[in-house]
Amino acid sequence: MERYAIGVDNGGTVIKAALFDMRGTELAVSSRQTKMHTPKSGYTERDMEEVWLANCGCIRDVVESSDVDIRSIIGVAIGGHGKGLYPWGKNDRPAYHGIVSTDNRAWRYPERWQLDGTADRLYPQICQKLISCQQASLLAWMKDNEKAAYDNIRWVFSVKDYIRYRLTGEAYCEVTDISGSGLMDVSKTRFDRELLGVLGIEEVYECLAPIRYSSDPCGVITNEASRLTGLPVGTPVAGGMVDIDACAVAMNMQSPDQLCTITGTWSINEFISTKPVLGTAIAMNSLYAVPGYYLLEECSATSAGNLEWFIERFLCEERTNQVNLYRWIDQTVDALSPADSEIYYLPFLYGSNRHPLAKGSFLGLTSYHGKSHMLRAVFEGVAFSHKTHIDRLLSVRPAPAAIRMAGGAANSTVWVQMFADVLGFPIETVAGVKELGALGCAMAAAVAAGVYPDYKAAGAAMVSVNAPVAPNETRVGIYREKYRKYEALCRALDSVWGEFAV
Template identity: 45%
Template sequence: MKYLLGIDNGGTVTKAAIYDYEGRELAVSGIKTRLLMPFPGFTERDPDELWKANTEVIKDVITKSGVDAHNIAGVAVTGHGNGMYPVDERGESVYNGIISTDTRAADIVSKWYEDKTSDRVREKTLQAIYPGQPPALLAWLKQNNPEVLEKAKWILLCKDYIRACLTGEICTEFTDISVANLIDTAAGRYDIDLLREYGIEEMISKLPPIKKSSDICGYITKEVASLTGLAEGTPVAGGMCDMHSCAIATGIIDEEMLCIVAGTWSINQYISRKPIIADDLFLSSFYCDEGFWLNTEASATSAGNLEWFVDRFLGEEKLISIKQGISVYEVCNKMIEETQPEESDILFLPFLLGTNEDSNSKACFIGLNGWHTKAQVLRSIYEGVVFSHLYHINKLLKYREHPKSIRLSGGAS
């Protein structure tokens, strides 16, 4: 029997899973990766640490599954969209990986909205600009840290960096690059005039070749085989951006359904035969199923807020979860079950990482009093995240009928 290995590098966790051809999961392994915040607005990760996490979860999931690695027919990688991972001609990192929640380039993006650059590029890219995208990050590095760009041979996205580590081959893929504000979506290619609008036209030589999700983009190298237990020569597919992966994995194959991804980002989306072209829609991008477009409303306002609260304030609950042998999030759910909506009127604005409306937005609790309990504060975070999703869904419903069903994925699911 043959099997497939999938690898996911989200904003907080690296996972690997093995499936049979019927889609049954045999085993899964995950490792939380560190978020680096060296300065306000910076969200980065150590690329070497990220690669090490990938080798560890691959090795662990093969062991857990009991599968002979020679029976793994193929590997595919997904990862968070946007951000950037610059590498040199050897494929080695020249800077920390930058995650899509990064806001260091907020002032540059504000200027692009003021001078209408945003309107001109939207005609080609079909999306809004935000600070965590490659154009803004490249413009920021050009102004503030040009030596990084001088060292960089290629500008990669997250999954492309991991695929390059697995195979030694450099490329990107259509779903991922189509959400990065770097291509003319009608033509399906890079556009020098588009890059000129951003003031980064010289970067076109550093943008990798574009492949399809299903293309074989390389093979597991001998070195990687020794690190992971995979068989040398195992083919590695192009893969896709994580929000596209979530949509197809939850069965979004027609226009009647809607997909919600509750992870670091609040992602809300559906597919259509034609892209939705509207100034108030976050983006339309290529879908992995040719002939469809993925229409998305999103912001970094989802379960990342809960993770922050757990890490900063729920040390006691973490100990309880360890003693009981359960997830700390199960403890959180039990705390919520013991509260009632009418007990408290705390409002939580889930803007720890800004919003797509204003990258400088700040999170806050409104209506907090001394008598409020930890559980009630926690409930307000749940509610704030849910209402953020609702805000985006209501925007999508301006362009479609109510869906027949909604599929939920992401860490919070």
């Protein structure tokens, strides 16, 4: 009998579920949008019950639309955006709103910890630079600003650990997520009460669930979850993983020689290592889904989500009139050469890899320019922001033969070529699968079920890679000069952003 697995990918707003066979064939996909609440500038929240029901609806959709025998579904695994906070209360309800990884309300805490020496003191243990959207910062903010909600917390969850808890009734902190939270002694793969005390949140120790790995069995579908999802009671649920690991697993990242870039709301740029790389420009070391490896990550909320904002705000007519909006965008951007547009876009709508208060900006606009120039500037600005991160990674490791790419921009042939030209490396993408985050989670479910002994075997069976897209040498030179100007603009504005509010 054919066997199948379901992977679910929880983005910042969109939730996607997909059903795969054991060869990695994507058989059914469902997506649902959840509402993003922005009660104040710098705040991004979601209703936790809405997120839960949207997950259930996506799973039910793929179960019902696929026509497979539900008894042949060997398991499900949940993935989701990293950082952020989804606290579960002692009253068996959400303790607060779900806080998304683009939230910047707690920006003063990592700044203070850097100034008072806390960050340097904890760095050998947490192996990362503290940032505002991590659970450590958000919990410190909650303690100072939402004390009743803070005192009510029973479990500190990431989004995917929260959804898995609702599916199974069993609370766990899966290691790829929690090792990037600022709450964990990554060097020893454990929680440390003293570490939390240094951050001023010692009581959180009692709210951290047992640690599990991505392919560990972590419970089964309950009666209530079965009613909402259509999955049989007792269907196994694996640990799952943070989205950056899920995409890397789905791109078959198994060797330190490889380098990956992921283009979602966040610009994620990463490689793996058998040991953490400390004391360098690298911002983040976390534990990778493949046991025995660390994931070295350079990231910021400066990627393809900027295009979705532009579409929503400025392409209302095109959204109505264009049969295939994204194809029209590709054609519009491609019709302009990089040398013909001197507009620069800083993709800092949701966060920055520069100053913590930097804002999204178009620079160089004149009355001549229109939507086509602005669209090209958005495409280029996102690619330039990725280059900023990738250059930092390359400062501590040899250059790769190619860079493997996933996320929204990987679905655009124009953007993929632009990444090759801006970065100066061939770009590889995964063949035949659109939902890579869901595929990585389905691979975790397959390993948990014993179909494959490990991710290496699962990758060999379930992942296929397209031929690389080579850089256009003429455009490499043009983009090198444009990136120099982009960096100069960023440096010039770094002295101004402190005058702005969150």
